[in-house]
Amino acid sequence: MRRLDRVGLLVTTIGAAGLALPFVAFRENRIVPGVPIPLPAALPAWEAALLGGLLCAAACIALASVSPGKRLAGSLAAVAMLALAIGDAARLLTPPGDTIVRVAPGAGFWLLALALLLMASDAVARWKLAPWPRLGALAVATGALGALLWSGLWDDLSVMREYANRADTFWREAGTHLAVALGSLAAAVLLAVPIGILCSRLNATRDVVLNTLTAVQTIPSIALFGLLIAPMAWLAATVPGAAAIGIAGIGAAPGIVALVLYGLLPLVANTMAGLDAVPPAANDAARGMGMSDVQRLVQVELPLAFPAILAATRIVLVQNIGLATVVALIGGGGLGTFVFQGAGQTAMDLVLLGAAPTVVLAAISAIALDAAVDMASGKGRR
Amino acid sequence: MRWGAFLRLACLAALCLFLAEPERFGFVFAPFTRDGQPAIYVQNALLTLALNHIAIVALATSIGSAVAIALAVLVTRPVGADFLPLSRTIANIGQTFPPVAVLALAVPMLGFGTAPTFVALLLYGLLPVFENTLAGLSNLPPDVDEAARASGMTEWQRLLEVDLPLAAPLIVAGVRVSLVIGIGTATIGSTVAASTLGEVIMAGLINDNLAFIVQGALAVALIAILSSEQLMRVERWMIHRRT
Numbered sequence: 001m002r003r004l005d006r007v008g009l010l011v012t013t014i015g016a017a018g019l020a021l022p023f024v025a026f027r028e029n030r031i032v033p034g035v036p037i038p039l040p041a042a043l044p045a046w047e048a049a050l051l052g053g054l055l056c057a058a059a060c061i062a063l064a065s066v067s068p069g070k071r072l073a074g075s076l077a078a079v080a081m082l083a084l085a086i087g088d089a090a091r092l093l094t095p096p097g098d099t100i101v102r103v104a105p106g107a108g109f110w111l112l113a114l115a116l117l118l119m120a121s122d123a124v125a126r127w128k129l130a131p132w133p134r135l136g137a138l139a140v141a142t143g144a145l146g147a148l149l150w151s152g153l154w155d156d157l158s159v160m161r162e163y164a165n166r167a168d169t170f171w172r173e174a175g176t177h178l179a180v181a182l183g184s185l186a187a188a189v190l191l192a193v194p195i196g197i198l199c200s201r202l203n204a205t206r207d208v209v210l211n212t213l214t215a216v217q218t219i220p221s222i223a224l225f226g227l228l229i230a231p232m233a234w235l236a237a238t239v240p241g242a243a244a245i246g247i248a249g250i251g252a253a254p255g256i257v258a259l260v261l262y263g264l265l266p267l268v269a270n271t272m273a274g275l276d277a278v279p280p281a282a283n284d285a286a287r288g289m290g291m292s293d294v295q296r297l298v299q300v301e302l303p304l305a306f307p308a309i310l311a312a313t314r315i316v317l318v319q320n321i322g323l324a325t326v327v328a329l330i331g332g333g334g335l336g337t338f339v340f341q342g343a344g345q346t347a348m349d350l351v352l353l354g355a356a357p358t359v360v361l362a363a364i365s366a367i368a369l370d371a372a373v374d375m376a377s378g379k380g381r382r
Numbered sequence: 383m384r385w386g387a388f389l390r391l392a393c394l395a396a397l398c399l400f401l402a403e404p405e406r407f408g409f410v411f412a413p414f415t416r417d418g419q420p421a422i423y424v425q426n427a428l429l430t431l432a433l434n435h436i437a438i439v440a441l442a443t444s445i446g447s448a449v450a451i452a453l454a455v456l457v458t459r460p461v462g463a464d465f466l467p468l469s470r471t472i473a474n475i476g477q478t479f480p481p482v483a484v485l486a487l488a489v490p491m492l493g494f495g496t497a498p499t500f501v502a503l504l505l506y507g508l509l510p511v512f513e514n515t516l517a518g519l520s521n522l523p524p525d526v527d528e529a530a531r532a533s534g535m536t537e538w539q540r541l542l543e544v545d546l547p548l549a550a551p552l553i554v555a556g557v558r559v560s561l562v563i564g565i566g567t568a569t570i571g572s573t574v575a576a577s578t579l580g581e582v583i584m585a586g587l588i589n590d591n592l593a594f595i596v597q598g599a600l601a602v603a604l605i606a607i608l609s610s611e612q613l614m615r616v617e618r619w620m621i622h623r624r625t
Contacts (some may be wrong), residue, residue: 007468221569337483363475
């Protein structure tokens with residue numbers, strides 16, 4: 001007899017717990033506590049049976065030791081059905097035309113989703129896909145999520161209700177969020193690469209720069225934002241033209257500066273490490289060919305250090321997307337606005353409206369840049 | 383090095399004095415106030431807030447680190463090897479969750495106050511320690527392991543006497559990262575009413591009082607820098623002892 005798959009056992013246990021717990025929570029309005037509704041009562045009999053069947057099939061596939069491809073297919077089929085079912089449950093439980101009641105996914109739904117996504121990511125991890133197929137899979141998954149949101153199948157879910165009430169603000173804050181995260185990344189790269197080059201040439205600067213940047217890293221984000229408010233306000237008030245280009249004590253400016261400061265350490269350290277790791281033979285050959293120092297740097301050393309710099313870029317981008325939520329605290333906007341508003345009103349749906357896109361953005365950037373790093377360092381080449 | 387030690391002691395002394403008797407430092411923060419705002423936060427004693435802050439982070443980081451080390455040991459043994467690829471993916475994706483989101487999502491389950499902050503700290507503290515322990519345990523020099531096996535050590539002895547001591551500096555580095563993240567996350571915890579030094583910064587942001595922001599930020603930053611510095615010394619000592 002083939003032995004049971006251990007990961008499958010874990011996934012099935014989580015999924016079974018998910019089936020036992022309420023599938024959705026029904027609330028008369030967005031503030032009152034919810035009434036838990038189990039899966040059979042939330043869906044028409046045929047749909048509940050179909051979902052149950054697909055979940056059982058996925059569990060069997062998870063438990064039997066079959067190939068990663070089959071595991072992925074099984075989990076994805078169940079995930080798709082689960083996504084349709086939660087939207088249908090919300091639509092059927094909402095009285096027609098009612099915009100006040102809220103149907104939110106319950107603990108059962110979240111556990112089922114967790115179990116299936118764990119199964120899918122385990123399958124992908126065991127498959128050891130090359131970078132290009134990984135990017136393709138990411139694009140397909142993102143496209144499917146986008147299509148689902150656009151199709152309106154989820155429009156009766158509580159999170160989407162919150163979105164519908166704030167569609168304009170949502171896109172503005174999402175834009176601010178991306179601008180803060182990407183803008184500070186670009187500034188950090190532009191600053192860090194020259195600093196890294198300088199440090200790899202001048203040993204005297206190395207310790208000072210790295211120690212200072214490490215100390216910056218230990219200052220908590222909200223504290224650093226707070227500390228930067230004073231000097232930024234002073235700059236705006238005293239330096240002519242500073243206020244005109246957006247420097248101010250409040251708003252996003254202190255946040256952007258703080259994110260740049262946080263991003264410097266990984267970038268400078270990796271630029272240095274990348275340059276230090278350039279084989280002496282490569283440099284000797286370049287010198288032998290009569291290259292000048294600048295040519296050697298641009299044509300030999302930096303290309304060889306590129307994978308290390310790219311790896312740091314990935315760390316900083318993911319970190320920036322997360323930290324940009326905190327910028328909302330100092331009035332800088334971004335998706336964190338919804339998180340803090342929601343926490344203040346104990347409106348979970350509003351928290352999710354801010355948190356879910358942040359997590360999705362960070363995960364997409366992490367997966368995409370991981371693939372890029374593998375490509376750059378030649379792991380993907382056969 | 384001696385200058386560094388002196389500076390550390392001076393910072394520690396200044397921090398303790400400030401937390402114990404903040405009123406004496408009123409003159410330092412007075413220039414940041416406007417229109418007769420108070421220069422020192424007095425709603426709650428700074429010392430209490432700081433001790434709460436440190437206690438929450440210390441407890442969450444020690445529990446989180448213990449769990450993370452145990453999990454990393456488990457997935458690197460033959461028993462848990464099936465979970466290795468999945469645990470790597472989870473650690474990778476888990477780090478993309480912003481601490482603020484974890485914090486806010488824990489509120490409906492646990493209510494406002496210290497509890498959601500503690501849970502967020504715990505979950506967030508796991509990942510760096512797990513990743514570093516995993517890295518430490520999977521990159522051991524093969525000849526060392528072989529020597530240990532040849533000398534007749536059991537699986538347990540090898541883990542406790544060879545593998546873990548060799549991975550120790552990396553594990554401590556993970557604990558340090560987790561601690562620094564924890565001190566920051568506990569600060570943000572004040573947005574969900576946790577009683578930490580973040581309260582002072584939040585009061586400053588809400589009342590537009592720069593003096594509160596600066597004193598809260600300085601206190602948190604000093605605690606973070608001093609504790610991270612201390613763990614870095616432990617790391618260096620461990621590496622030094624090994625050679």
